[in-house]
Amino acid sequence: MVTRNVGIPGVFLSPKTQGYTLFWVLWAVFLLNACSVDPAVQLNRIESRLTTMAELRSYEYIYREILYFGEQERFLGFIPTKNRQFLFSVNLHVSAGVDLTQARVRLNSQDNPELLLPEPRILSIDAQEDSLRQYFSQDLGGGLQLLELSDLLDQAKESIQADAVSRGILNQARAEAQDILSGLGRSLGFEHIQITWLKPENSESAEQPHE
Numbered sequence: 001m002v003t004r005n006v007g008i009p010g011v012f013l014s015p016k017t018q019g020y021t022l023f024w025v026l027w028a029v030f031l032l033n034a035c036s037v038d039p040a041v042q043l044n045r046i047e048s049r050l051t052t053m054a055e056l057r058s059y060e061y062i063y064r065e066i067l068y069f070g071e072q073e074r075f076l077g078f079i080p081t082k083n084r085q086f087l088f089s090v091n092l093h094v095s096a097g098v099d100l101t102q103a104r105v106r107l108n109s110q111d112n113p114e115l116l117l118p119e120p121r122i123l124s125i126d127a128q129e130d131s132l133r134q135y136f137s138q139d140l141g142g143g144l145q146l147l148e149l150s151d152l153l154d155q156a157k158e159s160i161q162a163d164a165v166s167r168g169i170l171n172q173a174r175a176e177a178q179d180i181l182s183g184l185g186r187s188l189g190f191e192h193i194q195i196t197w198l199k200p201e202n203s204e205s206a207e208q209p210h211e
Contacts (some may be wrong), residue, residue, distance in 0.1 A: 059176050060094060067089070086144045089132075099115050119197050120177060
């Protein structure tokens with residue numbers, strides 16, 4: 001899986017690349033099935049294992065988000081009775097990839113394996129708890145509650161998902177997944193492996209295939 005760090009104004013994270021974390025798992029799945037004499041049986045087993053794996057996370061962004069919570073109340077307009085303000089940062093991981101439960105495998109007209117896969121999507125957005133850092137706090141009236149923090153994170157996740165999609169995370173996840181699966185096919189002796197991406201609205205109607 002490839003990881004990209006994404007900052008916000010005033011915050012910088014250096015880019016880095018991680019290895020394909022699922023490479024050896026997928027390689028083992030294909031290799032175990034490659035011994036089958038009957039190609040149809042082999043492909044059926046590959047499909048079964050792929051769907052069992054559930055998903056392929058092929059690209060990830062890491063965001064450092066600045067979150068603020070503020071709540072103030074005054075008595076008679078000038079006597080503060082509540083002043084709750086909290087400013088902190090947290091890292092959020094956005095993972096994109098392929099839902100393998102919908103994967104299908106078949107032989108094409110040239111007797112080469114063809115993988116039919118749904119288009120990549122955002123698979124998860126997770127907050128990294130150990131990255132939480134508080135910059136400022138005023139707790140007159142009580143500290144920040146867990147539910148309030150959860151609401152802040154949910155709002156941040158919505159904006160982060162939109163930003164990640166606009167930056168092209170789905171296209172990058174698509175390209176990485178295609179490279180991973182194509183490379184695995186070649187390592188098993190398939191000179192050509194075709195990957196066909198299915199349209200979300202109709203799993204039987206495919207977009208342009210790739211080899």
